[in-house]
Amino acid sequence: MAAAGGESGLLTESMDDAFQIFYSEVKQIEKRDSVLTSKQQIDRLLRPGSSYFNLNPFEVLQIDPDVTDEDIKKRFRQLSILVHPDKNQDDAERAQKAFEAVDKAYRLLLDSEQKKRAVDVIQAGKEYIEHMMKEKKKQLKKEGKPTTVEEDDPEVFKQAVYKQTMKLFAELEIKRKEREAKEMHERKRQREEEIESQEKAKREREWQKNFEESRDGRVDSWRNFQAKVGRVGVYTISRCSFSMNTVKVCEQILCVLCAATEPQLVQILSASLLDIISP
Numbered sequence: 001m002a003a004a005g006g007e008s009g010l011l012t013e014s015m016d017d018a019f020q021i022f023y024s025e026v027k028q029i030e031k032r033d034s035v036l037t038s039k040q041q042i043d044r045l046l047r048p049g050s051s052y053f054n055l056n057p058f059e060v061l062q063i064d065p066d067v068t069d070e071d072i073k074k075r076f077r078q079l080s081i082l083v084h085p086d087k088n089q090d091d092a093e094r095a096q097k098a099f100e101a102v103d104k105a106y107r108l109l110l111d112s113e114q115k116k117r118a119v120d121v122i123q124a125g126k127e128y129i130e131h132m133m134k135e136k137k138k139q140l141k142k143e144g145k146p147t148t149v150e151e152d153d154p155e156v157f158k159q160a161v162y163k164q165t166m167k168l169f170a171e172l173e174i175k176r177k178e179r180e181a182k183e184m185h186e187r188k189r190q191r192e193e194e195i196e197s198q199e200k201a202k203r204e205r206e207w208q209k210n211f212e213e214s215r216d217g218r219v220d221s222w223r224n225f226q227a228k229v230g231r232v233g234v235y236t237i238s239r240c241s242f243s244m245n246t247v248k249v250c251e252q253i254l255c256v257l258c259a260a261t262e263p264q265l266v267q268i269l270s271a272s273l274l275d276i277i278s279p
Helices: 002-029 038-045 057-061 069-083 089-110 112-142 154-213 215-232 244-259 263-276
Strands: 235-237 240-242
Touching: 038 069, 038 089, 057 069, 057 089, 057 112, 069 089, 089 112, 112 154, 154 215
Parallel strands: none
Antiparallel strands: 235 240
């Protein structure tokens, strides 16, 4: 979270600088009711910080949020023709990137749900600036000063809303990427657990198969053991002798061993009995 906060802070500062440069330059060459040249549109769509500026589909298409769907289609056709690679073969690579930005914005606005989200972000930016204006005026009034603020100028207000809106779009994009990274990590973890579970099951099946295949050998060993007990009669365990009754107990345990199906239990009991019993 700290890293995300640092990224957001650095992004805000870089966006502030980029915005001031962009806004001053664009206002000199751009009028909302005019169509820029192909080169100007490509430069606008690929300007520094465009990966975040272009998150606002309405800004990409240079239209207001309250326009009709027909206006959106009309504007898309105009822009797509201007920046299409076929029309800009001397700068085809940049034109392709600009065209993709226009196409992405258009497709996003075709989706009513995505369009509503974009409108909501813009509205949130506007409401934030209006709230800040009220707070400033309240403070000025409290200090006995004139309650005029710079955002009272329509152009300054518009610039402030634009700037705040871009920040909101950028913050949402950062959160989206963080969420995707988290989901990808979780899918990877689940897949690793699934693979480990499959490998464990495979190992258990192989052990069980080997255990079953070696059953005849264990039975023969047990028969040899019984014959040996019949001949010797007495066994020694760790310097202590024990009678045939004790051997019978061991015999019963080994019978259970031969029929056991739990791998770990078999291994433990087998090792214990074979280590302590010596003729």
